[in-house]
Amino acid sequence: MKLSYYPGCSLQGTALDYDKSVREFCSLVGVELVEIPDWNCCGASSAHMTRHEVGMRLPMRNLLLAAELGLDILVPCAACFQRLKAAEKSLREAPEYWDVERYQGNCRIIHISTFLASQAINEAIQQRISNLLKGMKLGCYYGCLSLRHPKITGVSNFEQPESLETIVRYVGAEPVPWSHRTECCSGSLTMARPDIARRLVGDLVEAAVRAGADALVTDCPMCQVNVESRQMDMAGGPRLPVYFVTELINAALTGDYPAKQKRLHLVDAGVLSAVMQENHRSREETV
Amino acid sequence: MNTDVINPEQGNRKFLAKLEEREVDVQACYQCGRCSAGCPITEFFDITTMEAVRLAAYGMEDILLRSKTIWLCAACETCATRCPNDIDIAVLMDVLRELALRKGVEPAEPRVAAFHSSFLGSIEHWGRAYEIGLIAAFKIRSGDYTGDMNLGMKMFSKGKLSLMPHSVKGKQEIKKIFSGKGKEYER
Numbered sequence: 018m019k020l021s022y023y024p025g026c027s028l029q030g031t032a033l034d035y036d037k038s039v040r041e042f043c044s045l046v047g048v049e050l051v052e053i054p055d056w057n058c059c060g061a062s063s064a065h066m067t068r069h070e071v072g073m074r075l076p077m078r079n080l081l082l083a084a085e086l087g088l089d090i091l092v093p094c095a096a097c098f099q100r101l102k103a104a105e106k107s108l109r110e111a112p113e114y115w116d117v118e119r120y121q122g123n124c125r126i127i128h129i130s131t132f133l134a135s136q137a138i139n140e141a142i143q144q145r146i147s148n149l150l151k152g153m154k155l156g157c158y159y160g161c162l163s164l165r166h167p168k169i170t171g172v173s174n175f176e177q178p179e180s181l182e183t184i185v186r187y188v189g190a191e192p193v194p195w196s197h198r199t200e201c202c203s204g205s206l207t208m209a210r211p212d213i214a215r216r217l218v219g220d221l222v223e224a225a226v227r228a229g230a231d232a233l234v235t236d237c238p239m240c241q242v243n244v245e246s247r248q249m250d251m252a253g254g255p256r257l258p259v260y261f262v263t264e265l266i267n268a269a270l271t272g273d274y275p276a277k278q279k280r281l282h283l284v285d286a287g288v289l290s291a292v293m294q295e296n297h298r299s300r301e302e303t304v
Numbered sequence: 305m306n307t308d309v310i311n312p313e314q315g316n317r318k319f320l321a322k323l324e325e326r327e328v329d330v331q332a333c334y335q336c337g338r339c340s341a342g343c344p345i346t347e348f349f350d351i352t353t354m355e356a357v358r359l360a361a362y363g364m365e366d367i368l369l370r371s372k373t374i375w376l377c378a379a380c381e382t383c384a385t386r387c388p389n390d391i392d393i394a395v396l397m398d399v400l401r402e403l404a405l406r407k408g409v410e411p412a413e414p415r416v417a418a419f420h421s422s423f424l425g426s427i428e429h430w431g432r433a434y435e436i437g438l439i440a441a442f443k444i445r446s447g448d449y450t451g452d453m454n455l456g457m458k459m460f461s462k463g464k465l466s467l468m469p470h471s472v473k474g475k476q477e478i479k480k481i482f483s484g485k486g487k488e489y490e491r
Contacts, residue, residue: 030466058427063420067398069326071482078477201345281464
């Protein structure tokens with residue numbers, strides 16, 4: 018399988034390790050990624066929130082670049098995914114509005130979790146898996162932008178999504194049922210109004226702890242950094258690390274969770290290493 | 305609660321036409337309140353989401369442009385997704401913010417507006433987000449020099465904030481996108 022790859026700006030900055038883990042995963046399962054040459058920022062929330070024209074034209078430039086490659090596009094960031102989909106819809110429905118004669122791109126825009134939850138990827142994971150994450154209780158956290166608005170994202174079960182739970186089960190961990198899976202963490206406000214972000218993050222972490230989660234797992238780079246960072250200044254200290262979905266899968270596939278990856282978290286991410294050690298020990302005992 | 309007296313005859317028709325053009329059918333609202341019920345930020349708003357939709361239907365643009373609500377909305381799109389009449393409330397908020405900026409209405413939440421312009425300034429210049437640059441621009445615009453300093457240092461020490469910007473080659477194309485060329489029909 019060969020896909021175009023649109024990492025987006027977060028994956029060159031605060032979520033550098035997400036980018037690394039997506040690339041590592043794809044190479045482990047034999048999926049070739051071709052980075053879209055000279056891609057630009059999708060404009061994220063700020064562009065569409067304050068400058069409609071700019072918010073559409075930025076992702077359109079990426080789509081036109083991707084069309085030249087002619088491959089389906091893999092997108093790990095929820096915001097990038099939503100903006101590319103919005104631009105695609107508008108390009109298809111009203112190309113003349115954007116001074117494009119006809120949009121001929123036929124590349125599908127694929128969000129990372131849709132890709133990971135597919136049957137083909139499940140089979141690839143099952144062939145290679147070395148250390149099941151048995152006993153690890155995870156709160157799957159989707160946030161907003163890979164789901165909403167469904168007329169843009171095309172997601173049908175946007176109130177009760179299942180892709181992250183499906184993936185978590187592929188690697189032997191246990192998804193806990195909980196209340197805040199698709200609630201907003203207010204990532205777009207976190208720098209300007211950290212007080213609001215602390216409230217929203219506090220609520221969702223509290224809900225996940227109540228449901229018995231050892232950690233959260235997400236596919237959104239903004240959620241990952243916001244939910245970890247806004248726990249830092251909470252009374253009683255931080256409670257749950259937030260793993261990238263590919264970070265977990267890679268640990269299960271390779272049987273190794275590198276210390277230097279663990280150190281990149283703002284919240285102590287030792288629970289994954291502990292679960293893996295425990296599973297390793299009990300496996301050795303049975304042998 | 306907003307207690308201003310509303311006279312729909314004074315409603316701004318240009319504003320209503322703009323909403324129509326963006327396919328935001330605010331007239332379809334029957335005030336069920338699902339938008340406000342699901343809004344994660346509602347406790348911080350000065351005008352609730354359902355009030356905002358009704359004010360928009362009356363063309364009461366000025367009250368909305370001066371509100372905190374339009375800036376505190378996080379664009380999570382829960383309201384629009386759950387509206388039984390399919391009113392795109394998230395787009396309503398986009399239109400309001402853009403109008404407020406174009407008309408030079410002072411943002412009731414200046415820090416939020418400062419963040420958006422700092423972010424976009426970084427994209428306009430480099431083509432990709434340059435985090436340290438946008439943090440610096442936000443600090444200058446907001447006058448908040450010390451906020452999140454510890455967090456910033458932590459992220460930097462983990463290599464998660466790059467000192468150097470990631471620049472695209474097609475800078476001219478990005479400049480053109482920001483220049484407003486193509487906006488001749490007042491999109």
